[in-house]
Amino acid sequence: MSFVNINHGLHNEPRGESAPPRILVDLLEKADVRFNGNRPWDIQVYDKALYKCILTQGSLGFGEAYMQGYWECHALDQLFTRLMAAEIDEQIAGWFKLRMLIEWIRRYLFNPQSIKRAFQVGERHYDIGNDVFAAMLDSSMSYSCGYWESADNLEQAQRDKLDLICRKLQLQVGERLLDIGCGWGGLMQYAAENYGVSAVGVTVSKAQQRLARERCKNLPVMVELKDYRRMTGSFDKVVSVGMFEHVGDKNYRTYFNKVKRLLVDNGLFLLQTIGQQKTVKSLDPWMDKYIFPNGKLPSAREIARSIEAIFLIEDWHNFGVDYDRTLMAWWQNFDRAWPELQKRYDERFYRMWKYYLHSCAGLFRSRQGQLWQLVMNKWQYEGVYRSVR
Numbered sequence: 001m002s003f004v005n006i007n008h009g010l011h012n013e014p015r016g017e018s019a020p021p022r023i024l025v026d027l028l029e030k031a032d033v034r035f036n037g038n039r040p041w042d043i044q045v046y047d048k049a050l051y052k053c054i055l056t057q058g059s060l061g062f063g064e065a066y067m068q069g070y071w072e073c074h075a076l077d078q079l080f081t082r083l084m085a086a087e088i089d090e091q092i093a094g095w096f097k098l099r100m101l102i103e104w105i106r107r108y109l110f111n112p113q114s115i116k117r118a119f120q121v122g123e124r125h126y127d128i129g130n131d132v133f134a135a136m137l138d139s140s141m142s143y144s145c146g147y148w149e150s151a152d153n154l155e156q157a158q159r160d161k162l163d164l165i166c167r168k169l170q171l172q173v174g175e176r177l178l179d180i181g182c183g184w185g186g187l188m189q190y191a192a193e194n195y196g197v198s199a200v201g202v203t204v205s206k207a208q209q210r211l212a213r214e215r216c217k218n219l220p221v222m223v224e225l226k227d228y229r230r231m232t233g234s235f236d237k238v239v240s241v242g243m244f245e246h247v248g249d250k251n252y253r254t255y256f257n258k259v260k261r262l263l264v265d266n267g268l269f270l271l272q273t274i275g276q277q278k279t280v281k282s283l284d285p286w287m288d289k290y291i292f293p294n295g296k297l298p299s300a301r302e303i304a305r306s307i308e309a310i311f312l313i314e315d316w317h318n319f320g321v322d323y324d325r326t327l328m329a330w331w332q333n334f335d336r337a338w339p340e341l342q343k344r345y346d347e348r349f350y351r352m353w354k355y356y357l358h359s360c361a362g363l364f365r366s367r368q369g370q371l372w373q374l375v376m377n378k379w380q381y382e383g384v385y386r387s388v389r
Helices: 022-029 049-068 076-085 088-109 120-126 130-136 154-168 186-195 206-215 249-262 285-290 300-307 321-341 347-365
Strands: 176-180 198-203 221-225 235-241 263-276 312-318 369-377
Touching: 022 049, 022 088, 049 088, 049 285, 049 347, 076 088, 076 347, 120 206, 130 206, 130 321, 154 186, 154 263, 154 321, 154 369, 176 186, 186 198, 186 206, 186 221, 198 206, 206 221, 235 249, 249 263, 249 300, 263 300, 285 347, 300 369, 321 347, 321 369, 347 369
Parallel strands: 176 198, 176 235, 198 221, 235 263
Antiparallel strands: 263 369, 312 369
16 A cells, blocks of 8 residues: 555645754654654654644654654654664653653552453454454464464464464363463464364453354364453463463462462463563553553563462563564555455554554564563472473
């Protein structure tokens, strides 16, 4: 889709000749980014209202201004890589100390990821429409980082990731697998078909549950609409892929203790999660409002502290560099499918989704974001675990 087409119906002519505020020019200079520059990663201003959006609302205003068509960039992924590598988002956040204090107090006093609020992310993100995800993802509908070690396309990268998980869990015929945050059932389907296990999956998304049940209807797989804290039973292996980002630091110990109770003494638990290179208490305001409400990315310190005296870590595998490639493959699929999707979604949605995928690609390309797979077990685990790659 051409640069002109993506702005169809929005501002695509500069409005006014107002120069950008010096404070913003100086800030962007730290990332070697310019307003109305001639490089692919420079910001092209279509409405001077952009400056007020940034100065009054920070990163939230920057993202909303993009959704409104106030600015464009030929290479959004390159722009975000530069902004994040230079930690521009943190510097902007520093301008809003009172707002940050209020947000910190809110999260300190309340539990944004309580059982009562757990289904909000399902309703506001995962339930937007299975057609969007089916168009964007691979055939297994894996909505998490692919494993590109030996793959040259998204389909193979996701299949390799699913098989890597099964091998790390040492799945055996007849075992019972629990998938916490099972999505559209791709991992359970793969494990049942290729490793002979039975599986139970839990999700907070009604749309995911419906499709996962349909995909796995002829397999020994159950899909429940339930918060993980409500789960009961006993399982040989437990897996959670791309769900821990919705747990929240107030619930980390609760989460790991719940998994421990569900796992047999000689079982294995694999956790795949996005991680941050340092501890922060909340998600980016734009991402929290429009994509993943109540989200929280863990740091390595938070995970290690939360599993103390609960689990042993047998393996900690980081392949965060693969998420950049995964996200850009998703974007290409989504963009290619847009002529059909735009019959049901508007241009604002298109720009929101584009901003989401490219900003996330920048997070991982700048190494601010990581992708971790941890294999854990209880103290009672018998035998010696050998890491799988």
